[in-house]
Amino acid sequence: MSSPFDQVLIQSDVEQLEQADLSLLETLDHVLNRGLVIAGEITISVADIDLIFLGLNVLLSSVETANEVIKKRG
Amino acid sequence: MSDLAYYVYCIVESAATAELPGDSLPPAIEHGATLEWVATQDLAALTSQVSLVSYSEESLNHHLSDPSWIAERAMRHETIAEFVAKRVAVVPLRFGTIFLERAGIEQMLSDKREELRAILERVRGREEWAVNVICDQSMLMSSITSVSPVLRDLTERAAQASPGQSYLIQKKIDALRVDEARDALNRIIDEVEQTLAAKSDDAKRLRMLKVETTEYGEMKAKFAFLVKKSEFDQFSDAAERLAREHQSAGVGLEFGGPWPAYNFTGLKKDEFSV
Missing domain, CATH: 3.30.70 (Alpha-Beta Plaits)
Structure with missing residues (x-):
């Protein structure tokens, strides 16, 4: 069974970040919710960011669970 | 175009x-x-x-x-x-x-x-450090009973009372424990904020979008601190002291960083004043 997150997990830059022992969720929280907001010509509204983040949160929790299951089997 | x-x-x-x-x-x-x-x-x-x-x-x-x-x-x-x-x-x-x-x-x-x-x-010359306050609720609750005189007294009374009275006292104890645990946790959170704010150049309490559960318990507060690279040792010593101090109450601190200063790109409050 494949989840949309499989594509992300096989990305080498994600692996690098994991090796650097960064929490994926913390990273997303910083990049999506914080940082200086400059009104470029195209920007994502704050309301949208909350929705994306909640979606990611749910997705990541399920990935964590899946990883634990895989570890136990392995 | x-x-x-x-x-x-x-x-x-x-x-x-x-x-x-x-x-x-x-x-x-x-x-x-x-x-x-x-x-x-x-x-x-x-x-x-x-x-x-x-x-x-x-x-x-x-x-x-x-x-x-x-x-x-x-x-x-x-x-x-x-x-x-x-x-x-x-x-x-x-x-x-x-x-x-x-x-x-x-x-x-x-x-x-x-x-x-x-x-x-x-x-x-500064970096952002994240500090999350994590709480193991059951550990916190049991540490409350052992330190609160009111709760100790009620527990003794419940032990000597008739079954009916004992049941009522136990109900009261449960409600009080929840209140006292919440107060104790809030005091610790305030202490973490004040102690680490004093060791850094700026502090922000961050909102949590949902209850986050980690392997050590539930996340109860989330802070970001802007720390001078040259003063990081003092900051981390203070943070470790806090973590040791509150460990027995089931409250832990989780550190993360260094981050680019994502949380400190807004103007400081005093910079708004004319």
């Missing part, structure tokens, strides 16, 4: 770009694109070109419903901001800042020159 736009990652002083040539930097947000500095006299924005097929308002909105699309790109954004922050003072921008023309970035750099320079001064 070109079908390309500019994605902007972060802003530094123009002079600092000499230490960060484009070909030394991590990969851009989209494969195949190269990172490029767009500079004015004293400020420079780190950018790469993106296709409007993916980054137009309409496509971006469409991609927003695809968490894997966002996650992958948010990671690249962070890798770049972190790489730059390790070397020079930087203003990290939030994900998804896009300009249609190079001239638009130059205009922004000159329009916001004062504000950007103020942020660069504030974050120079």
